[in-house]
Amino acid sequence: MSPKLPPQPHLQHSSTAVSDGQSQSHAAPPKGILRWLLTTNHKEIGSLYLIFSLTMFFVGGIFALVVRAELFQPGLQLVEPEFFNQMTTMHGLIMVFAAVMPAFTGLANWMIPLQIGAPDMALPRLNNFSFWLLPVAFALLLSTLFMPGGGPNFGWTFYAPLSTNYAPPSTSFFILALHMAGISSILGAINIIATILNMRAPGMRLMDMPLFVWTWLITAFLLIAVMPVLAAVITMMLMDINFGTSFFNAAGGGDPVLFQHLFWTFGHPEVYIMILPAFGIVSAIIPTFARKPLFGYASMVYATAAIAFLSFLVWAHHMFVVGMPLVAELFFMYTTMLIAVPTGVKVFNWVTTLFRGSISFESPMLFALAFVVLFTIGGFSGLMLAIAPADFQYHDTYFVVAHFHYVLVPGAIFAIMAGVYYWLPKWTGNYPNERLAQWHFWFSIIGVNLTFFPMHFAGLAGMPRRIPDYALQFADFNLLSSIGAFFFGASQLLFVLGIILCVRGGKKAPAKAWEGAEDLEWTVPSPAPLHTFETPPVFHRISH
Amino acid sequence: MDSREQNQVGVRRTVIRTMAVLVGMFAFAFALVPLYDVFCQITGINGKVDATAQSIVHEEVDESRYINVQFITRGSPGLPWQMSVEMHQMSVHPGQTAEVDFTFTNNSHKESWGQAVPSVSPSNATRHLRKVSCFCFEEQQLQGNERLTIPLVFQLARDLPADINTITLVYTLYPIERVIQNASLNNTINHGVKNDPKNEAKNNNAAGETI
Numbered sequence: 099m100s101p102k103l104p105p106q107p108h109l110q111h112s113s114t115a116v117s118d119g120q121s122q123s124h125a126a127p128p129k130g131i132l133r134w135l136l137t138t139n140h141k142e143i144g145s146l147y148l149i150f151s152l153t154m155f156f157v158g159g160i161f162a163l164v165v166r167a168e169l170f171q172p173g174l175q176l177v178e179p180e181f182f183n184q185m186t187t188m189h190g191l192i193m194v195f196a197a198v199m200p201a202f203t204g205l206a207n208w209m210i211p212l213q214i215g216a217p218d219m220a221l222p223r224l225n226n227f228s229f230w231l232l233p234v235a236f237a238l239l240l241s242t243l244f245m246p247g248g249g250p251n252f253g254w255t256f257y258a259p260l261s262t263n264y265a266p267p268s269t270s271f272f273i274l275a276l277h278m279a280g281i282s283s284i285l286g287a288i289n290i291i292a293t294i295l296n297m298r299a300p301g302m303r304l305m306d307m308p309l310f311v312w313t314w315l316i317t318a319f320l321l322i323a324v325m326p327v328l329a330a331v332i333t334m335m336l337m338d339i340n341f342g343t344s345f346f347n348a349a350g351g352g353d354p355v356l357f358q359h360l361f362w363t364f365g366h367p368e369v370y371i372m373i374l375p376a377f378g379i380v381s382a383i384i385p386t387f388a389r390k391p392l393f394g395y396a397s398m399v400y401a402t403a404a405i406a407f408l409s410f411l412v413w414a415h416h417m418f419v420v421g422m423p424l425v426a427e428l429f430f431m432y433t434t435m436l437i438a439v440p441t442g443v444k445v446f447n448w449v450t451t452l453f454r455g456s457i458s459f460e461s462p463m464l465f466a467l468a469f470v471v472l473f474t475i476g477g478f479s480g481l482m483l484a485i486a487p488a489d490f491q492y493h494d495t496y497f498v499v500a501h502f503h504y505v506l507v508p509g510a511i512f513a514i515m516a517g518v519y520y521w522l523p524k525w526t527g528n529y530p531n532e533r534l535a536q537w538h539f540w541f542s543i544i545g546v547n548l549t550f551f552p553m554h555f556a557g558l559a560g561m562p563r564r565i566p567d568y569a570l571q572f573a574d575f576n577l578l579s580s581i582g583a584f585f586f587g588a589s590q591l592l593f594v595l596g597i598i599l600c601v602r603g604g605k606k607a608p609a610k611a612w613e614g615a616e617d618l619e620w621t622v623p624s625p626a627p628l629h630t631f632e633t634p635p636v637f638h639r640i641s642h
Numbered sequence: 643m644d645s646r647e648q649n650q651v652g653v654r655r656t657v658i659r660t661m662a663v664l665v666g667m668f669a670f671a672f673a674l675v676p677l678y679d680v681f682c683q684i685t686g687i688n689g690k691v692d693a694t695a696q697s698i699v700h701e702e703v704d705e706s707r708y709i710n711v712q713f714i715t716r717g718s719p720g721l722p723w724q725m726s727v728e729m730h731q732m733s734v735h736p737g738q739t740a741e742v743d744f745t746f747t748n749n750s751h752k753e754s755w756g757q758a759v760p761s762v763s764p765s766n767a768t769r770h771l772r773k774v775s776c777f778c779f780e781e782q783q784l785q786g787n788e789r790l791t792i793p794l795v796f797q798l799a800r801d802l803p804a805d806i807n808t809i810t811l812v813y814t815l816y817p818i819e820r821v822i823q824n825a826s827l828n829n830t831i832n833h834g835v836k837n838d839p840k841n842e843a844k845n846n847n848a849a850g851e852t853i
Binding site: 220287296297323324327329330331334349356360363421423 | 645649652653656657660661663664665667668670671672674675678679682685718757759761763764765766814816817818
């Protein structure tokens with residue numbers, strides 16, 4: 099499925115900068131596979147990230163379907179419990195680190211230089227390296243499934259000592275894979291920060307940047323702050339496993355609860371890493387199709403920053419049941435609830451942007467609207483989980499599973515799909531097939547809700563997560579969830595079909611593919627030539 | 643071009659600063675390990691008990707309060723021992739000194755080493771629990787099929803918070819693999835293991851295999 103690429107540069111944006119060393123090397127790009135291995139072009143690397151992410155989305159999706167197939171009926175039918183555990187773990191790891199995060203990085207690579215009027219990312223070679231780390235990392239991670247003892251089976255949160263003393267022998271490979279994925283994210287984040295801070299078009303102030311750029315800038319800072327913590331935690335695990343240290347081993351004076359504190363110091367900002375860029379995409383799409391400027395631009399920026407700041411103060415709400423003192427439970431409960439305030443500001447701003455807008459319902463807008471509604475549902479179940487005394491019942495049940503799938507699937511992933519449908523005309527020069535996209539949307543939204551909504555009830559009734567079997571009373575909910583999951587999974591094939599058809603042809607798109615679109619990326623031709631903005635564009639301030 | 647050069651300088655500055663943050667956060671995460679221990683020792687919130695004997699403080703027994711003290715013992719894979727306690731709970735007054743017998747039984751024919759690691763729940767009772775004598779201060783050695791009874795002597799401080807009516811003491815047995823037998827017996831668990839990192843690794847493996 100090699101995508102057809104934007105044609106070679108027409109030099110529409112040719113400039114006096116041709117003497118620059120980098121531009122010369124583009125005169126004869128290597129052919130075939132080497133072109134992709136060696137590319138330093140932000141658009142090509144962006145496409146690589148997106149294709150990788152889509153592939154991994156299906157790999158992780160198949161793992162999820164193994165889980166849902168086993169849970170279709172009570173009792174053990176298809177897989178051994180040990181393999182079930184590996185499937186839940188790998189599904190989580192792949193979806194978080196190989197599907198959602200690279201998809202956002204891919205969108206960032208494609209769109210940030212276009213949106214700020216930069217010719218490329220600030221560090222193009224580093225960009226190439228950070229991408230190519232990913233296939234290596236996840237090939238290694240997936241290979242652990244074939245190793246003696248199987249792959250990681252301790253959940254994507256890999257709590258010690260389950261992931262140290264009691265882990266399969268392949269755990270050291272899991273750690274190495276995660277290290278590589280982490281380095282990739284860190285390098286990507288450095289690149290994005292360097293690009294945004296230094297390469298904006300002349301006259302574009304920080305507060306003139308499109309919100310996708312803003313949310314990514316803040317996300318990149320989050321990555322810089324927390325990926326080293328993840329690296330440190332897995333390094334400690336590695337030492338506990340192989341070098342006899344006792345960071346998390348109670349027998350040696352270590353503390354397993356310390357693992358949870360360290361993990362969630364990384365883990366909670368991580369969940370915002372997976373949603374802030376989605377906020378940015380939705381903030382680009384809703385004004386376009388409502389044909390109104392975004393309501394409350396500045397408050398959107400401050401709300402994003404506030405969410406990022408608060409994300410460092412709430413980690414222990416994942417650990418209400420470890421036996422924290424009451425004061426700590428109250429502190430983390432209130433800080434968690436406080437996050438609802440900036441998030442509420444955002445939802446309010448989106449709804450207000452829609453108010454009295456001249457709305458049309460093309461596929462990007464449908465996904466963006468579904469995002470607003472369903473993400474808010476996920477936010478509300480998050481508020482329920484934040485209530486410390488209630489969390490003692492919800493903890494580790496399917497209610498938690500329902501909550502984070504509502505914020506990640508119709509949240510992050512719908513936003514990514516919205517972004518893909520929104521920017522496909524810019525990437526390929528063709529509009530995606532609208533009828534197919536609408537079918538994809540309606541099947542997806544039915545599939546998502548059928549899969550995840552019953553999980554709320556199963557969880558409230560006490561069904562524990564990560565268990566391959568369940569009590570008979572949960573049979574109906576699980577039946578519905580499994581049917582929904584297969585329906586949702588199958589309907590994603592429409593997404594792939596839509597992308598392939600769009601790359602191969604379709605209705606031609608003009609430079610400004612959507613009537614209400616305002617940002618700089620719509621000033622370059624569609625498809626965007628390989629090299630854009632070699633001379634910085636003239637930036638006209640739109641009043642926000 | 644001027645602006646390009648400026649960009650390059652700016653990019654370099656940004657990269658240096660972000661790298662500094664990266665290194666700082668990586669180091670900070672490791673620094674959290676000792677900081678966490680210090681924090682928990684000061685506040686006593688993770689149920690870790692001081693691994694040294696404390697002396698009895700003679701204070702008036704508060705006969706108006708009964709505190710229910712429960713004992714839970716747990717074995718662990720890799721150590722064929724059984725640990726039992728003469729009674730699973732007892733009522734004591736704050737200020738009163740109490741004693742309870744724990745029995746260790748080695749179910750295998752081989753000599754082995756183990757240590758019981760304590761934990762206290764609720765954790766804010768930790769600071770108000772004085773252990774005068776405890777098997778958990780040191781490692782135990784049991785010959786094949788040996789049975790050993792060791793008392794735990796403790797006292798609850800009178801300033802135990804009023805909302806605490808039940809305290810649970812959990813002892814988890816962990817294997818200690820010893821090559822050099824005359825290593826100091828009085829080491830606390832922390833020191834004992836840190837002196838023997840290689841053995842500890844073996845223990846982990848042994849524990850993993852029996853699962």
